[in-house]
Amino acid sequence: MPLPTDEKLLALANDLLQQFDQLFGLNPGFRAAHAKGIMLRGVFTPAPNAASLSRAPHFIRESTPVSLRFSNSTGVPVIPDNDPNADPRGMAVRFHLAERVHTDIVSHSVDGFPTHTGQEFLEFLKAVAATKADSPHPTPVEAFLGTHPAALAFVQTPKPAPSSFARETYYGVTATRFITREGTARYGRYRLLPDAGNDHLTADEVAKKDANYLHDEIVSRVAAGPVKFKIVAQLANEGDEVNDATIHWPEDREIFTIGDLVLTHPVEDNQAEQKHVIFDPIPRVDGIEPSDDPLLELRAAIYLLSGRRRRSA
Numbered sequence: 001m002p003l004p005t006d007e008k009l010l011a012l013a014n015d016l017l018q019q020f021d022q023l024f025g026l027n028p029g030f031r032a033a034h035a036k037g038i039m040l041r042g043v044f045t046p047a048p049n050a051a052s053l054s055r056a057p058h059f060i061r062e063s064t065p066v067s068l069r070f071s072n073s074t075g076v077p078v079i080p081d082n083d084p085n086a087d088p089r090g091m092a093v094r095f096h097l098a099e100r101v102h103t104d105i106v107s108h109s110v111d112g113f114p115t116h117t118g119q120e121f122l123e124f125l126k127a128v129a130a131t132k133a134d135s136p137h138p139t140p141v142e143a144f145l146g147t148h149p150a151a152l153a154f155v156q157t158p159k160p161a162p163s164s165f166a167r168e169t170y171y172g173v174t175a176t177r178f179i180t181r182e183g184t185a186r187y188g189r190y191r192l193l194p195d196a197g198n199d200h201l202t203a204d205e206v207a208k209k210d211a212n213y214l215h216d217e218i219v220s221r222v223a224a225g226p227v228k229f230k231i232v233a234q235l236a237n238e239g240d241e242v243n244d245a246t247i248h249w250p251e252d253r254e255i256f257t258i259g260d261l262v263l264t265h266p267v268e269d270n271q272a273e274q275k276h277v278i279f280d281p282i283p284r285v286d287g288i289e290p291s292d293d294p295l296l297e298l299r300a301a302i303y304l305l306s307g308r309r310r311r312s313a
């Protein structure tokens with residue numbers, strides 16, 4: 001996974017990383033965002049007609065080994081699982097196609113994002129950092145939200161805590177382009193649907209949970225039996241906006257079933273593997289291309305910069 005050569009993009013990536021450091025503090029060896037997590041292993045099996053969406057190897061092969069990381073939000077490595085800031089939760093999936101060859105899905109538990117561009121996201125984070133308990137109204141963050149309706153909608157979207165990492169739906173948010181052997185292309189957005197169904201807690205129920213309830217629960221759940229997700233894509237129609245993560249497509253768009261993810265056990269040496277692995281929002285595999293959503297290249301750069309820093313800590 002190469003660093004981009006675009007100087008402006010790299011500068012923005014570094015500015016964003018610094019802004020995360022300012023918000024959450026420097027935590028060497030941990031992610032600048034989604035710092036607390038746990039990794040599991042399993043297998044992906046494509047649906048019988050997955051190849052009618054993409055010629056990517058894992059859509060065609062009988063099965064593909066996967067590793068995956070569930071995470072809490074924020075760059076705080078010890079954030080309690082029942083902290084209201086721990087949502088949205090993250091789910092990053094790696095499909096191991098061959099020795100050192102892989103493709104990833106990076107998703108979180110809200111269908112959307114606060115901003116269309118990284119520059120706007122930086123302004124949002126700066127406004128959050130500049131807002132203090134005694135800031136006069138409108139505070140910097142209120143002023144930002146007042147002029148950015150998508151960010152306001154994202155902030156106002158309820159983000160209830162799940163009872164389990166395995167009882168939450170995760171969204172790919174940024175669109176990718178799926179291409180078949182014949183060259184037919186469709187844009188889509190991943191959704192990872194828990195077989196056990198969604199189950200969210202009330203604020204009172206969450207308050208009674210302990211600080212590691214999700215991380216402990218997923219370990220006992222997977223010890224008791226396989227944990228399953230269905231991977232689907234919401235497909236865009238001709239004319240749908242595919243390059244803006246703040247714009248939702250109508251709910252009547254086709255939901256295409258790509259296949260089943262079955263998780264069987266935690267990754268051995270979990271902390272070391274979490275420190276090492278750098279997920280990539282750009283697919284980099286034949287048969288799945290990134291859209292022109294500006295968040296994709298930028299995130300790939302930030303995750304790589306942050307990952308290299310983490311590895312060398």
Ligand code: HEM
Pocket residue numbers: 016017020030031032033034037069070071089090091092106107108112113117118121171172173174245277278279295298299302303306307310
């Ligand atoms: C400008 C937009 C974004 C910025 C600046 C940003 C920033 C970051 C950073 C700095 C990390 C830590 C990377 C690392 O050290 O490995 C991260 C991880 C993550 N982000 Fe984002 N992010 C953005 C958009 C998104 C979106 C749209 C999603 C949801 C689809 C998302 C989901 C995640 C997840 C799940 C992780 C953890 C991945 C892992 O387990 O390694 N992010 N993000």
